[in-house]
Amino acid sequence: MSRRRTWRSLPVVHQLRQSVGLQRGMLVTGLVLTGILVLTAVLAPLLAPYGYGQLRDADGAFGAQQPPSGDHLLGTTVGGYDVLSRVIYGSRTAVFVIVVAIVLSIVAGVLLGLVSGYLGGWLDRVLVVVADAVYAFPSLLLAIVAAIVISGGQSSLVGGVLAAAISITVVFIPQYFRVVRAETVRIKSEAFVESARVVGTGTWRIMTRHVLRNATRSLPLIVTLNASEAILTLAGLGFLGFGIQPTAAAEWGFDLNRSISDVTSGIWWTSIFPGAAIVLTVLGLTLVGESLNDLADPRLRSRRRAADVPPPADVAVTPGGGLAAGTEGGTP
């Protein structure tokens, strides 16, 4: 009964152990898809037959718009790149952008939300208005503006990825800000915070030791949902031409943009594969996020039926009732 901080109580692992039935299926599907994405990103140089910016090999140029063949399993693009290699390397860009965007927005959003919620006053009001104003903009438009401001048209790998990540960050900060602020306001009035105040604990110590860790419970959930949104925003930016040049990195949205003209001329392989990669990535991350959401709520979480020893002939599972018999597991 002492400290049980084993791997079993880690955020996602804990929920996986807790889930049953359809919810488990959704979570497992999501985790598998996400796992494939991450593995592909890590092992991209081993998996991809060619480089993302490679136009020729020892036998000469690949040629443009070649249909799938033994040399090019998924064909080549209008620019003469190997589709399979670009799809595989695209996962790298995607993961990179997700990680940078989420880390940046979490750090900034959580910090602002905590300060704003705990201290309140005029600072809180100003920050809330700013967050609302950011919400009011169409997120893609805002990302485009941010991309232009940050990269100024340049698009090296690091520059392009950072530009995409930061422009996504701008859109996401208000989400983390709001969630953490709302939690902070709630926790601020909890008895354990008051008890810390009675003891004479300083403001900063209360914020970091008592409020922060209790306010971050729902973050894993927003992270997964935001990750899928980040992919879409990145693809949208690429599709609109604010992405990364093909020689700097592979990017699914950019490839889709280049394949528009192919679609009408019956060249399907240049658009289907990057498109499918986007869909599966978003699907995987969304499934993880949605099932975590359901599992976090005792009212939405389905449970294994209670074991019954005799045959279930005279068993009545009565509907209704507000007895939420659920105990939140201790996920730190």
Next chain:
Amino acid sequence: MNEPVVDIRDLRVTFATDGGDVAAVKGVSLQLHPGEVLAIVGESGSGKTVTARTVLGLLPETALTRGAVVLRSKDGGTTADVVTLHGGDLRSVRGRDAAMVFQEPGSVLNPVYPVGWQIAEGLRAHGDVSKKEAREVAVDVLRRVGIPDPEERVDHYPHQFSGGQKQRIVIAQALALNAGVIIADEPTTALDVTVQAEILDLLRRCRDEFGASIVLITHNMGVVADLADRVAVMYQGELVETADVATLFADPQQEYTRTLLGSVPKLGQGAARARDRAARRPGGWADQPPVVVARDLRIVYPGRFRKPDFTAVDGVDFTIAPGEVLGLVGESGSGKSTIGRAIAGLTPVSGGSLSVLGTEVAGIKEKAFRPVRRRIGFVFQDPATSFNPLLTIADAVAEPLVVHGRAGDTDDARGRVDELLEAVQLPRAFGDRFPHELSGGQRQRASLARALALQPELLIADEPTSALDVSVQARVLDLFDELQREFGFAALFISHDLAVVDLLADRIGVLHHGRLVEEGTGEQVLGNPQDPYTQRLLASLPVPDPVEQAQRRARWAALR
């Protein structure tokens, strides 16, 4: 006519939870006879609520019910086994044959509909009633439960009624359909003592005038003594003992029942303790400067959006001498907690003067007050929320020591933490546990350990036992008394329960609407109350003895 209206046979209920299956009810058989009040008593987790809820089929989907609950309609014509009913059949039984009165009347009524509409809703669900008829029934039933001007008030919304009136309306909902069985789940727990007496009186009339049989679920033995005809004692999902009320209180058969009855604090027990404490005080004790002095203390919560300000504390004078325990009693909204919070610097003082340990608190800055804080301990009402769920008990108890620089971190303070845990009779190993791994009583002990970590001169205990079961409460109160004797701190003990305050306090102050209406020793206040409010409060308090309670009830009726 002696057929039981509710016949529970070998009821077993199992819940599927994250931690595996939990058997909440393990083979309970009970009968409720017509015109009878059956009280089911037990501590939290004893399965009393689950048992009663099965009568209405009101269990969540995670529950698995076995056994039989046979419900007979009021005229005795039809019987139905609720456990096997589904959908429409179950709905037709609910309300018509059995109705429910919940604990929290404020959250049972829908705030966006008039109360008359909500009473009529039940009528519409069970038959074709015209609007006019439904309204007439609603007005009639409201009048009979004692709502004044029912013709007008039938169109009022729930927020326009007081807590006690809302509970009357919930009971009226049950009576409108003329239900044969009323399940009352802690119907008075959320209400003040004086209102509780009125609701109990109304429930008694439900039986006498409406012929309803009542299942009363409660943990308050005073309420049982006041209302019940027969008592079923439950413990951990099993029926311990069933007896009629006089027999149970006079001659309990089971050990558990005896313990339960013995833990209930009774008025008048505290006088001996108070005398004992007074005798042990050294000479010149009364001449020491007091720990807390309040003079014409006023605390006002500013109104929002043009609403008038709310005066929570209105010109209160009191002092607490070193080593003295002052008990503050009052109903909800009387300002008793506000005074405690003001002393701890959690609520600003609006007027008058409040001096804590020689420091004037009115208008003080947080920074200037911080040195005083280390000399004050605070025990909160709800032990479940007063601990940071992510810190171990040792972390929480060490926190005051770390904050005030007595220790570098938790490990550094561990020796002192272990001492404190031992002082509150918790094993040292509990320091490594998280708050949710402790029971309510254990958490409240840990809370005491935390409050005492800096050896405060003043301890404020804000309803420290009201969230605890009665047997646990008894142990925590004993512990409090022991610690007070050992450490010699002065204390402000806040409670709504006169008997609890009487047990611990040297002096008792009675608050009513922000004013201190009476103050004196326990013997003075409880033995010979001068203020009419104190008299009413005392008369409303049900005592856990059916014979004495019947006499008190008569006196209460006279005072009304």
